[in-house]
């Protein structure tokens with residue numbers, strides 16, 4: 001039997017799911033999400049699922065659901081269809097001419113890894129090089145209308161057993177909420193994320209955050225502004241973490257050279273897939289930079305990919321891989337992703353390790369596209 005695989009059909013499903021709790025950051029607000037599920041079918045009949053977890057608007061990253069749909073259907077899926085392959089790395093190289101568009105790439109790349117793991121009878125975490133059997137999850141809390149409501153949210157998550165809480169901050173919602181949460185929870189592993197809203201004019205203001213024993217300050221400045229991140233890191237002892245700034249391993253190289261970070265948030269979507277996410281992990285590990293896996297409110301498919309990635313040895317900080325129920329009343333995988341006292345088990349079954357709920361996907365589908373030999 002040949003070890004070659006061949007993707008003979010590809011489907012995109014644009015699926016809408018409501019969030020159980022509206023989420024607001026310095027850059028956007030959302031009550032429901034449209035993610036694009038990628039389904040790749042091998043000649044053997046095996047199926048690999050991936051998730052394009054782009055926001056609807058271009059406020060976190062430049063992509064939108066529509067641009068992802070366009071890039072995936074016109075450039076990425078045609079590059080992987082109907083051609084023999086033996087490893088996902090090869091497929092990721094096939095679209096290397098496509099610049100950027102990392103969210104779209106990530107969904108297709110993820111599906112190829114899941115398909116590869118599935119056809120080899122191995123769990124996704126194992127094929128990625130994961131060494132952990134469980135991963136520690138933190139929670140990310142949006143900007144709330146009042147500090148009391150924020151404290152209520154923190155209490156809910158602490159009660160659920162999550163050991164780390166991240167707070168979204170912005171001008172007018174930074175020192176006060178951090179002080180309130182730190183006062184109420186003196187020992188909590190607490191960090192903040194600004195989604196790039198501050199500028200160099202805010203350096204002195206942000207230095208005040210150094211007093212609250214935060215684990216890190218995530219992406220205070222604009223994505224391309226590495227120099228100001230480096231400047232803040234010189235002025236404070238709290239580690240600076242980069243998220244939006246790092247879209248490629250080359251970006252990480254530059255940021256390391258400039259000493260613009262002490263912690264790295266690796267998001268599968270932002271990096272363009274599991275293939276580059278692993279490379280970033282390896283590079284950060286060599287540089288002695290701890291990493292954690294960031295999230296984009298993924299449905300169960302992307303969430304399980306995040307769990308599998310978080311099983312790699314360099315993911316030493318809690319990841320944004322909280323249980324499905326924090327986000328969705330019902331998830332597209334069965335069983336849903338669960339956490340016990342903030343710990344998520346890494347699936348041991350082949351591929352994603354959980355079944356995919358086609359019924360729920362069909363119920364939430366707002367657009368669909370099939371590509372395959374029959375369309376040619």
Ligand code: OSB
Nearest residue numbers: 060140195294295296297298320
């Ligand atoms: O910056 O990490 C971010 C969600 C949407 C866009 C950007 C971010 C986030 C989160 C949510 O923080 C993390 C999660 O999936 O829980």
Ligand code: MG
Nearest residue numbers: 193218219243
């Ligand atoms: Mg972030």
